[in-house]
Amino acid sequence: MLLSDFDFDLPEALIATRPATPRTSARLLVAQGDATEDARVSDLPGYLRPGDRLVLNNTKVIPARLSGVRRRDGAEGLTESRIEITLLEPRTDGGWQALAKPARKVRDGEDIHFAPGFSARVVGRADGQLTLAFSLSGDDFDAALAAAGAMPLPPYIAARRAADEQDKTDYQTVFARHSGAVAAPTASLHFDAALLQRIADMGVDFTEVTLHVGAGTFLPVKVDDVTQHRMHSEWGEVSETAAAQINATRVAGGRVIPVGTTACRLIESAASDGSVQPWRGETDIFIRPGYRFQVADGLMTNFHLPKSTLMMLVSALMGRERMMQIYAHAIAHRYRFFSYGDASLLLPAD
DSSP states (O other), X not given: OBXXXXXXXXXXXXXXXXXXXXXXXXXXXXXXXXXXXXXXXXXXXXXXXXXXXXEEEOEEEOOOEEEEEEEEEETTEEEEEEEEEEEEEEOTTSOEEEEEESOTTOOTTOEEEEETTEEEEEEEEETTEEEEEESOOHHHHHHHHHHHOBOOOOHHHHTTSOOOTTHHHHTSOTTOOEEEESSOOGGGGGOOXXXXXXXXXXXXXXXXXXXXXXGGGGOOOOOSBGGGOOOOOEEEEEOHHHHHHHHHHXXXXXXXXXXXXXXXXXXXXXEETTEEOOEEEEEOOOOOTTOOXXXXXXXXXXXXXXXXXXXXXXXHHHOHHHHHHHHHHHHHTTOOBSTTSOEEEEEOOO
């Protein structure tokens, strides 16, 4: 299985830099077995059945990009220089792993100032990352980060424009509850409260799980033989209640449809012998063709990067040749791609 098997040509004009407005007006490509249909996200209830269950990732994206000033006392006295920080993940000791730009001249013990009363000390460096200890914690840290930080837009958007205040709303789901993600579960960005209510009113149930999406989701695959790729890990939790709800739907004959590859990877991580167990921890599950899905009966997801692990995941669900047909249709019909783009509903043949 080669990396080139998951490559395709994507016109740059199809990369979305802003979401559809309103959210539910985004296009929805519905692939049911061999059939392909063009719709809108607002049409989603028409493709669901009473007794189905949508699994939602309720992680909350933090404004993880910070612009600060690095201050140093040396032979030349106090000197200052600008530095950009991207938070990656919290540590159990209360610190944060982060990336810095530029990173080459950063030293242990230096303080980086982001706003009055809000700073971080560099307490370690390894593997191109910094370990930061912030001057604030708890609710005070959250409030300072919300005021000083910017949303960590994906690289393919950030290369085209800077994040702004609108992204703090656009790049967050309406059911975000638990802070910790540095990337959004983007398929979920298409839902608003009214659509969720319409779906509930028709007898479709919801289950919430939490997977804090990390920056590793944007890392490229660097090996030609994809079986040799090592996945990044992300923290997730499937509660006892969530596991019981999913299992009850399966027993009753309903379909379990995760919204987003993050929710899909998480419930598959928690699956054993066709049922879901309560689960909490780091997952590095790599779903690629040949994988046998234990829980997910379908998937709602956005359109993914060529040669990405997410392209491999959807190919595992639908088959590689079928996914290439679906993506060819999407490109020919000018669907918008990636995090702020349109969506697909993938339902394999029974």
